[in-house]
Amino acid sequence: MDNHRPHTGRRRNEHVRQAILDGALRLLASAQGSPVTVEAIAREAGVGKQTIYRWWPSKGAVLLEALTDRAEEAAPSPDTGSLHSDLRAVIAATFGGAQDPSTAPALHTLVREAARDPHLAELMQAFTGTRRAVLREVLTRGRERGELPAGRDLDLMVDQVYGVFWYRFLLGHAPLTEEIADLLTDSLIAPGCTGEPAPA
Incomplete structure (x- = not known):
């Protein structure tokens, strides 16, 4: 250490x-x-x-600072006034940024090192926390505009996004494509997934 x-x-x-x-x-x-x-x-x-x-x-x-700088460049926090647009932008940028030729191997290596270095593991948790905060901010604005029900669990939504990301990124069993970003965005804010009544 x-x-x-x-x-x-x-x-x-x-x-x-x-x-x-x-x-x-x-x-x-x-x-x-x-x-x-x-x-x-x-x-x-x-x-x-x-x-x-x-x-x-x-x-x-x-x-941590190197990866945070790269992540902020690749996946900023948009505010277009539309939850769907903002959410899709963050998810797509997160998926795309992590597959950058320099970022992807670096992130894989950092995850491996964090497994045997407690201090680095703490810093890695801080890094992922900053990325979660960006996504939660987008969801919070959407809820304030009435695009999500007031009782929707925003932290669970964030978990769903990053659960898909880390599972696919670390295991490599399936790609992190633009199409997957579209499908994940739609599934998260579809009426049936938010507690809103489904269209008749």
């Missing part, structure tokens, strides 16, 4: 920060199950190890 070191609060150079995050993702993508170290990230980014420790408390924090 990494030695945790306090953040010094020094201002980070954005160019160097991005080089470190990009380097971490490249290493995760090519690690093939081997642990990624702070030393390896520093070499890949062309910086000193102490630069990383000045700005992040651990290797896991670097990996």
